[in-house]
Amino acid sequence: MAKLVVVLDEKKRLKKGAWSVEEDEKLTAYIKRHGIWNWSRMAGPAGLRRSGKSCRLRWMNYLRPNLKHGNFTKEEVETIIKLHEVLGNKWSAIASKLVGRTDNEVKNYWNTHLKKRLKGMQKPRNSEAMRARNRVAADHESSSPEEEGRSIPTSTPVQSSNLGDFTGKRTSSPDNFSASSSNQAIGVHGDKENSFENSVCSSYVDDEVQSYLWAQHFSVEDAYMVRDLDALFIDPMTAISYPGWAVETASSEASLEDFAVNLWEN
DNA sequence: AAATACTACAACCGCGCTTTA
DNA sequence: ATAAAGCGCGGTTGTAGTATT
Numbered sequence: 517m518a519k520l521v522v523v524l525d526e527k528k529r530l531k532k533g534a535w536s537v538e539e540d541e542k543l544t545a546y547i548k549r550h551g552i553w554n555w556s557r558m559a560g561p562a563g564l565r566r567s568g569k570s571c572r573l574r575w576m577n578y579l580r581p582n583l584k585h586g587n588f589t590k591e592e593v594e595t596i597i598k599l600h601e602v603l604g605n606k607w608s609a610i611a612s613k614l615v616g617r618t619d620n621e622v623k624n625y626w627n628t629h630l631k632k633r634l635k636g637m638q639k640p641r642n643s644e645a646m647r648a649r650n651r652v653a654a655d656h657e658s659s660s661p662e663e664e665g666r667s668i669p670t671s672t673p674v675q676s677s678n679l680g681d682f683t684g685k686r687t688s689s690p691d692n693f694s695a696s697s698s699n700q701a702i703g704v705h706g707d708k709e710n711s712f713e714n715s716v717c718s719s720y721v722d723d724e725v726q727s728y729l730w731a732q733h734f735s736v737e738d739a740y741m742v743r744d745l746d747a748l749f750i751d752p753m754t755a756i757s758y759p760g761w762a763v764e765t766a767s768s769e770a771s772l773e774d775f776a777v778n779l780w781e782n
Numbered sequence: 783a784a785a786t787a788c789t790a791c792a793a794c795c796g797c798g799c800t801t802t803a
Numbered sequence: 804a805t806a807a808a809g810c811g812c813g814g815t816t817g818t819a820g821t822a823t824t
Contacts, residue, residue, distance in 0.1 A: 533817090534792070556809070572810075608812060618811070620792080627814095628790050643786065 531565045535574050540566055544579050577618045584616030595631065596622060598689055616698055 531539075546562035552575070556568030564571060577583075587597070592614050599610040607619035607626075614622065 522820080532794075567794095569795090570793075576811090577792075605813065623813070625792050761823075 529568075531693050532570070535578075539566070540574070540579055543575060547575065547579075572618075574590045583618065585621075588617075592617065593630070596626060600626065600630075721739050 542563045546558060550561075552557075552558070554568070555572040559566050559568055559571050567575075595613055596610055598608075599613060605623075607623040611617050611619040659690055672780070700769045
């Protein structure tokens, strides 16, 4: 009974919500000093009134060294789309093939940027996008209300007209644009018997359109790495410094394919 | 300029799996 | 063998920032 009261009391005192700079510093300093050994028992010694779960999440998604934040590159988005075609919502598996990206970030990016494009629901909001939209209105207004309300399957075909806005920023660049008048859905999907190439390449749009899209919205500089934490790379399980941790290599097409096939089969 | 609508993303929650005692 | 603890994953929510009216 007494134990229960203590637990409840501790729960009551646990802080929730956004992390402050001080909290980030405390957690980072603690991990830097002691490594990761047990999330739920680390919070106290680290001087944090947070659950272990919250600490873990903050570290994994934000504080970890060599995490990349900011806009996704063309290659990253291609990888996400390809792997999602094959794996569905296996965010951690998809994220593992993207250097410096977390499952949460990939998931958020998918839900906020890609899903809508694929679903064909995105409505441009700013005037520039509106003008662009008007130019191709005939092609884009074809979807009926009932189609818009329809839920999408896990594996979704990529429509050429819906691949705009991969900026990841909500400030200066045009929020949306419609560059293609093509309305055709390209490719068959969701068929496990299709080869990896078939299933992923079928999603791709006309080269001309795609190159335009990417040219407008991507540059490697758009993404940035979180501070290096003095080049500290600690194996989360062993708390042992691990210099190689930070330099996981980006996947080649071949390894990407192997990866997806392995995951699919296992 | 203010109100409203919408977007993006950090963080939380619940569940299931694995490990430990 | 099994209950508890820890961890990781995917879905969902809350909210700050921005665009539109």
